[in-house]
Amino acid sequence: MDMHVWLAYVATAIVFSLAPGSGTVNSISNGLSYGTRRSLMAIAGLQVGLAIHIALVWMGIGALVAQSALAFSVIKWVGAAYLIWLGIQKWRDRSSFVAQQSNHQLSSIQLMRKAVLINLTNPKSIVFLVALFPQFIDPAKDQLTQLLVLGITTVTIDAFVMLGYTSLAAQMGRFIRSDKIMSGINKVFGSMFMGCGALLAAAKA
Template identity: 80%
Template sequence: MDTHVWLAYVVTAILFSLAPGSGTVNSISNGLSYGMRKSLASIIGLQLGLAFHIVLVGAGIGALVAKSALAFSIIKWVGVIYLVWLGIQKWRDRSSLIAQTGEGTKSSWDLMRNAVLINLTNPKSIVFLVALFPQFINPMQPQMPQLLVLGVTTVVIDGIVMLGYISLAAQMGRFIRSDRVMGKINKVFGGMFMGCGALLAAAKA
């Protein structure tokens, strides 16, 4: 893969990762609620889900999902239900100042599992990758090395961006001194999760 093509993809991948979505909401919410160290597990989870999508796209299955209305709809509605469920859980969260104490009701494993499911149940990522990858792959060169470069680049950049969101949110969490404020913030993020679910419900293949 030519350097200028890779650099163009880097810019595209950064914009893709910076775009607000359920992964972004999850990262900011976790950073604010659980602090930096504990929330790292959620970044791993998001990247595992993203890597799975990349593998599907590389194997050609992603193209089938993108073209199959039934497959897209099944994944989409599972994602919608899961995001709404997360939103309700966050809305009802009565946790105290978790960010200050460094403790929370969820384990690192729970945060990672939730993050994996958030990305796995987002068919828009598959459709986006199916549409994006061919633009940066030279058909005259071996495709697997190029897919590997694009996949690793995507995961690394998304991980860095999510780390930035979590770090910023964790810093903000240190200034929260009121349980009432934390409760309101939980409701805001609960609403955002449900909003992401609504947007996903409106998505079309």
Template identity: 75%
Template sequence: MDYHVWLAYVVTAIVFSLAPGSGTVNSISNGINYGTKKSLAAILGLQIGLAFHIALVGAGIGALVAQSAVAFSLIKWIGVVYLLWLGVQKWREKANIQSSEQPLPQSSVKLLRSAILINLTNPKSIVFLVALFPQFLDPGKDQLPQLLVLGVTTVCIDAFVMLGYTSLAAQLGRYIRSERIMGRINKVFGSMFVGCGALLAAAKS
């Protein structure tokens, strides 16, 4: 994978991880209720679930590239359309952070298990990765090394971002808990997704 392609993916992956979703809500809620240190188990759990999705998506895309160049090109364009659609949905979405003033104590194992299930049962992660990965793969080169680079990059960036959300929530929970603030965040990242989709479409025209 070329260095400039990887850098472009890093920027896109940061947007993907920063955009509010179920993992973000989980990280913010844990930060508010349990603090940063205890929430580390949940961050690990989110990455385990994400890594499982990456493995599934990578295997499927690798098989697709080997079988049909036309199908690979088609899924790339579907990915562009999905990015645009996701941006519109994010713009319109409202996020609610549920937390209690006196949360029940949770063990690290329970937080880990809950976080794994959150990502495993979130089909949007798979759909997004299916839309995202082909934009940065060269079908003329070996797919496995490229997929490994994208997968490791995704997990590392997401772990760092979730840690940032958790730490920020632990310090500024009463502000992040606001639906108005979360609504503004959704609009910002919705616009970013639309921008990414438009740039990808322009690059392929």
């Protein structure tokens, strides 16, 4: 994988991980309830779920590439359009972002198990990866190597971002709960998603 392609993916993966979602809510909730250190197993659990999604996505994309180059090109265009649509939806999102503190303490294993299930049961994650991966995969090069690079990059970035959210929540819980702040975050990341989609579409022209 060329360095400029990887760097472009790193930028996109950072936006993907930073955008508020179920994993973010879980990380902030754990940070508020348990602190950073006790939440590390939950962060690991989120990455286990994400890694499983990556493997599932790759099996589908690999089969698609093997069967039809045209179909692969189509899904790349659909993926770019999806990023723009996701940005519009995120811009318009007015949902609350209140992380509830737990009334009872969970063990580290329980926190990890809960986090794995949160990511595994999040269909938006796997759909996003289906839209994202083909933008950065060269069908003419070794597929497995590219998957490993993208997968490891995705998991590493997401782990650091979730750690950041957890640590921030542990120190600034009241600020993070603000609906006004959440609205601003949605608009910022909505704009980023639309920008990424537009750039990907322009690169194919």
